[in-house]
Every structure is written in C-alpha cells, then in structure tokens.
Amino acid sequence: MDIDQLKKEIIVYSQEIGIDKIGFASADPFIELKERLLQQQQLGYQSGFEEPDIEKRTNPSMLLPHAKSIIAIALAYPSKMKGAPRSTKEARRGIFCRASWGEDYHHILRQRLKMLEDFILAKVPSAQVKSMVDTGELADRAVAVRAGIGWSGKNCAVITPEFGSYVYLGEMITTIPFPPDIPIEDRCGTCTKCIEACPTGALVQEGQLNAQRCIAFLTQTKGFLSEEFRDKIGNRLYGCDTCQMVCPANKGKDFHLHPEMEPDPEIVKPLLKPLLHLSNREFKEKYGSLAGSWRGKKPIQRNAILALAHFKDRTAIPDLVHLLKEDSRPVIRGTAAWALGKIGDDSVAKILEQALQHEKDEEVLREIEKGLRMLHTQRKK
Template structure:
C-alpha cells in the first residue's frame, strides 16, 4: 500500500463529494487540550453536554484499537439568508443561529464521512474507521486545529483562511498511517472583537469559554433562565452568532456550496406567536430536520416567550395569558408571567393578579410576583 498516493487520492475524492477542506493528523493524545479541559472542569465552565470522561476526549487509543491517524473534514455553510423575512409589529420573528440552517449538519457530515470510509475501504480492505461529528468523544476543534483545517480562534471556533469560522467539523480515526499535515499559525493577533461583543461575558479570555454563561448553550437549556440572561437573549430561539459575526476574519464570508444547507426562511426565522401553541407533531414536521430541534420544543417555546417580551409585543398578550393559565409546564407558565410584566398593560396585570390566586407552583408564583412588580413599575 502506497500511503502517500492513497492520501492524494482521498484528497481528490473528498473534493468530488463536496468536502470543502480536509486535513490529516496523528492519533497521538491531545495533551494540551487535556490540560484545558481539566481546567474548564475545575472552574465549572463545561456545558454538561460533553463526554464526561476527559481521557476519552483526548486519547484516540481509548476509543479505537491501535489508531494511526485521524482525518479531519470541514464543510462551509451560509452566513446570509436569501430573501430573509422581516419581522414587524404584530408579527415578530425569532432567529435560529446559522449553524442550524438547513438540514441537520450531523446528517450531512456523517454522510460525507461514510462516503470517505467506503472509498478507502475499496482501496484498502483491511482499513478500519471510527467517524464522529460533534457528539463523539474527541474534541472536534482540537483535531481540526492539529490537522491544519484552521486555527483555534479567541472565540473558541476553528477559523479557516478560506471560509472563516462558518464551517462544520467532523473527523475519522483510522488504522492507516497517513503523513500529518502542518497546523495553521494563529492569526487572531491582538484582536479582541469577539470578547468585546459577547453579550454575557461568556468568553472569559481568548480561547476560554464559560459555557454556563454562553447564550448558545443557554438557549438549549430547559429550565428557567436567570433574569440577566433573558435580557440578553433578544429574539434568539436557538444558538448565538455574535462571536462569529463580530470576527473580522468572517467579513464577506458567505458560501452556498451545499443545497441541503440552505435555510427555509420560515423555519430559520419563524413567527414567534404561533410557536407558543405548536403541537408536537407540527414541531417535528417543521423543525425536526434542523439541528436546533434536538432538545425538543420546550426550550424554543420558552425562548419565543422571552423574545416577545424583548419586543414588548402587545398583540401577543392574549396568547401569553393563555400560556400562563393553561400550559401544564411550569417553566412556560412562569416565563409567560414575566413576559406579561415586561409588556405591561391592563390585561396583562389583571391576568397576573388572577393567576396569583390559583397558581400552586412556587417557582411560577415567584415569576408572577416579578411580572406584577414590572407592571407596577410601568404604571408609574
């Protein structure tokens, strides 16, 4: 087997099947990343969605027998929506982050990796693989950085010279000894625009993220959001792009290479009020194909309520009152109570006083009290 020739053939084939960038690295442990992850754990900065075993996240030999190398891939996604609908008074809209536009990227990248596996297996029948996208044990960013896909930016994203940070990442561990590519030198320099722009200060310093304060993480949680985060959420329904849109390396980066990544504007930027009463079936049909639906409809609905409060959308008051009085989920009832207080008005205030007499959940009652207080402040 001529490994160098095989590597060249893989690179050529990867372009034919629509992989925008490919890199190769060793299967050595990611020692520097291990130290970072331990520090993150000590500080309580992890999201909780990660693989719990840090050793598995940094040592390919613990999840694959006799690994020799890792192939990293990247696919560029659009940063601007064609014909994006505009929200207006009485018809406000929320927004899903760019990484949740189009078909779920896990599906897209797994398909590309599967095609690569088949191609290599035809050339080398004894080849073995373990591919992963986002939810695997390894840290995608660490693999991509060492494989020369891009450098790890201060915004904790991989930034490529060709596509900025608007790329999806995936990797494949294999028992084939490919020659590693050279990493790309860090090009962030003294720039701190992403750190300065982060709404909640989640970017503690360059390359260090406190996930517990990151809006992208918070939009995926299912409980009550702290008041300080509700204020910063704006109309975000899933994810946050601020640390990417503020990055100078992303200026002018907008690629529409993959049809399946093109957003349905009514899904990527949906009307808010209908989300409050969307059924499970409707949610699955409309939002099921996008990555932002993975936590179910509850976080999206909670965020939609907060977005209506952000807009102070008076037309939504009857719908919010219905959530407050009829929804069986305390988080939605309580968030609706807070939103009614933010919007204010006679109907909102009356509904809050009425709900206060019948509500039994202590957390919801706290939110009703907040709402009444907010209404009183507006009346002054």
C-alpha cells in the same frame, strides 16, 4: 501500500463528494487540550452536553485501538439568507443561528464520512476506522486545528482561511499512519472583537469559554432561564452568532456550496406567536429537520416568549395569557407570567393577580410575583 499516494487519492475523492476541506493529523493524545479541559471542569465552565470522560475526549486510542492518524473534514455553510422576511411591529420574528440553517448538519457530515470510510476500506480492507460528528467523544476543534483545517480563534471557533468560521467539522480516526499536515498559525493577533461583543461575557479570556454563560448554550436549556440572561437572549430561538458576525476573518465570507444547507426563511426566521401553540407533532413536522430541534419544542417556545417580552409585543398578550392559564408546563407558564409583566400592560395586572391565587407550582408563583413587581415599578415611572 503507498500511503502518500493513498492520501492524495483520498483528497481528490473528498473533493468529488463535496468535502470542502480535508486535513490529516497524528492520533497522539491531546495533552494541552486535556489540561485545558480539566481547568474548564474545575472552573465549572462546561455545558454538560460534552462527553464527560476527558480521557476519551483527548486520547484517540481509547476510541480506536492502534489508532495512527485522524482525518478531519470541514464543510462550509452559508452566512447570509436569501429572501429573509422582515420582523415587523405586528409580526415579530425569532431567529435560529446559522449552524441550524438547512438540514441537520450531523446527517450531512455523517453521510460524507461514511462515503470516505467506504472509499478507504475498499483500498485498504484491513484498516479500521471510527467516524464522529460533534456529538462524538473527540473534541472536533482540537482535531481540526492539529490537521491544519484552521486555527482556534479567541471565540473558540475554528477559523479557516477560505471559509472563515462558517464550517461544520467532522473526523475519522484510522489505523492507517497517514503523514500529518502542518497546522495553521494563529491569525487573530491582538484582535479582541469577539470577546468585547459577547453579550454575556462568556469568552472569559482568549480561547476559553464559560459555556454556562454562552447564549448558544443557554438557548438549549430546558428550565427557567436566569433573569440575568433573559434580556440578553433578544430574539434568538436557538444558538448565537455574535462572536462570528464581528470576526474580521468572516468578513465577506458566504458560501452556498451545498443545497441541503440552504435555509427556508420562514422556518429559520419564524413568526413568534404561532410558535407558542405548536403541538409536538406539528413542531416535529415543521422543525424536526433542523439541528436546532434536538432539544424539542419547550426551549424554543420559552425563548419565543422571551423574544416577545424583548420586543414588548402587546399583540402577544392574549397568547401569553392563554399559556399562563392553560399550559401544563411550569417553565412555559412562569416565563409567560414574567413576559406579561415585562410587556407592562395594565390590563394584565388583574390576570396575574388571579393566577397568583390559583397557581400551585412554587417556581411559577415566583415568576408571577416578578411580573407583578415589574408592572408596579412601571406604574411609578
């Protein structure tokens, strides 16, 4: 088998099936990454969504015995939305991050990787392969950097020279010993714009992320959001693009190469108030195709309530009162109570006081009291 020739054929085929960038790396253990992940674990910086076994995240041979190399792929996604609706005082809107525009990228990349698998196995039937996207055990970004897809930015994103950091990543471990590509040298230099712009200080030092403070992570949590972060969420419903938007390497980068990645403006920049009243079925029908729907409707609805509080949208008071009185979920009732206090309309003071008498959940009671304190403070001003 001529492996160099096979590599060339794979590269050509990858372009034919809509893979925007491909790279090849050795399947050696990721020793530096292991040390960094252990440090992350010790500092309590992990999100909890990752594969908990650090050995699996850093040793490809644990995932595929006799692994010899890894093929990394990248697909570019749009950074600008065509026909984006405006958020107005009467009709406030939230926003899903760019990585949740269009069809769920996990499906898109898995399809491309399956096609790549079939191509390789048709050429080398004795080969073994194992593909993964994002939710797999391996660290996508470390693989992509080793394979020369891009360099690891100070915002912890892989930045490609061609597409900036607006790329989805996937990889395939294989028993075929492909010659590795050369990694790209770091091009961030002395720039620290992403670190300075992070709303919560989640980028604690160059190339290290405290996921517990990252808005992208916080928008996906299901419980009450810490008060420290409620105002900083803004109108984000899922994810955060701040550290990408300020990155000089992303300036002017906007690619519309894949129709299935194009956003529906009314879906990814939706009206906030209608979001509050969706049933599970309605949510799944409308938002189920987005990557940002994977945690269900509760985090999205909680974030929508926080966004309405951020805008101090008095037109939302009836909606919030309804949630406070009728919703079965403590997180939604409590967040609605806090939002009513934040909006600061005297008409809700009596409603909050009545809720205080009837509510049984201790966490919700604390949120009602917070709302009343905010109203009291505002009256004094």
